Amino acid sequence: MKKKKLIKFDIVHPSEYLEQKKKKWKDLDSISAEEYRNRLIKLRSNYSDFYTYHLNKMEDWEAEEFFLLDDTYLFKIAEELFGKSHALRRFRYGYNKRLKLNPRKWRNYVVDKYIQKFKPDVIFARSQPIPSAFWQRYRKHTLLVARLSARLPHAWHPNDWDLIYTDQPDFRTFFELHGVKTILNDQGFDSRVAGELKAGDNNSDIVFIGGLGTENFLNRTLFLNEVAKELENFKWWGYWWKYGGDGRALKDFPALQKTFHGFTSGLEMFQIYRNSAIVVNDYVDTANGIGFNQRIFEVMGSGGFMLTRDAPNLKDHFPMDLFVTYKNKEDFKEKVSYYLQNSVEREKIAKNAQDFIFENFDYTRIVREFSSDLITELQKKFG
Incomplete structure (x- = not known):
């Protein structure tokens, strides 16, 4: 044929x-x-x-x-x-x-x-x-x-x-x-990728990887800017969306500029997910509060522990023992503090997540x- x-x-x-x-x-x-x-x-x-x-x-x-x-x-x-x-x-x-x-x-x-x-x-x-x-x-x-x-x-x-x-x-x-x-x-998530990553102990970093800017990313940019001000072990990689928006650049957000670690992608990004203590996830403005972005699957498939913004659709697609959600900045800070101190629980959740992604996605x-x-x-x- x-x-x-x-x-x-x-x-x-x-x-x-x-x-x-x-x-x-x-x-x-x-x-x-x-x-x-x-x-x-x-x-x-x-x-x-x-x-x-x-x-x-x-x-x-x-x-x-x-x-x-x-x-x-x-x-x-x-x-x-x-x-x-x-x-x-x-x-x-x-x-x-x-x-x-x-x-x-x-x-x-x-x-x-x-x-x-x-x-x-x-x-x-x-x-x-x-x-x-x-x-x-x-x-x-x-x-x-x-x-x-x-x-x-x-x-x-x-x-x-x-x-x-x-x-x-x-x-x-x-x-x-x-x-x-x-x-x-x-x-x-392609399970071949997990076999291409290196084993390593989790560090204490709280990380975000993705696009920020004042068009389509405005809400999460403002949120992560506050996070960057208050958490000394916060780091982010990604890019600044330069088109449209209100004209503000990365330099107009000093906390984000200080915690920016450059561009990453692919295996190097997945390795950061696996090695970090907590990976932050938030959604673009056009998602209208729906949580189903690519990062969800990449973080869980890599074996990372994900702290993601709560969304009404998450419970329809995932068991709730695969990640942790936050509703606002105060809730976020409480969850960060708790899970940084409870690494065994954190690692169990991350393992549940990876197993689920391999089996279903x-x-x-x-x-x-x-x-x-x-x-x-x-x-x-x-x-």
Whole structure:
């Protein structure tokens, strides 16, 4: 039986983290596109190969990752497609007199040529900066699938997709009002990652990893700013959202600036979760108080102890012995004080959480359902 082909477009997030890694990699000029792709996958950033790996384990699929927002990756793909001299000329000057390519058009040109070569049955745009109208050129012969759990991307419209996945009920309602089939699918954790982490004793750090800023992150930014003022062992890694908001920068929050430890992602982030005493979780403003973000699964899957903001939906999805919740700052401080002094109880909760995630939210199950959905939709669209 001929395998169905899927190409997943994704990014390493945050991009500053990848730039830090690339400065340390001295062999970038000598490795192939495939070797570089595998190196990016092994970072375990964002969604890594959690979908494509498990699809490739099935007899129905051939799946591949494509990393956008990385000039090195695009350059290597261009070399593979066009040859070294051709790719170098396009990359160095950013345009070509005949094709009039600026850097963005050059990226789209490379993506287009790679899709033509790969001939996918499914294009899965998990997280990408290209306007959704770009993908319409493939709609006649390809199932266009998106997954969205945060803000709506720029120049993105639900009607440009055949199928949309989300973990946000409000998004599903919005997309279905546009007449687009939308499926609520779970976030998860790939149990392979736990085996890639190092064992280590927990320290006494209280940590947060994620985006902050005054647009979409305002409420948790203000909350964590107060936490940073009052808890001397609080640390955070992540990025500051620079777009929109009220114009305030990280320097306008001295407590957060003082406790900021830079960019992290992937395995390094998961290792911080495992080693820290308490991992703080809070939700973006657009979640409307619903607690089901990616961090929940990453912290618990890593074996970390999570203190998360209370949300009405948590009890519907999780036993309540997997983490601890807080309602406000005073409740938060009381929980921190208690669990810092009760490490055995803390570690038991973290172990319960990891076992539960492995059993119920591993990508083996998530991707099996994903595959079934795609096969059904391919049959509906193409027969």
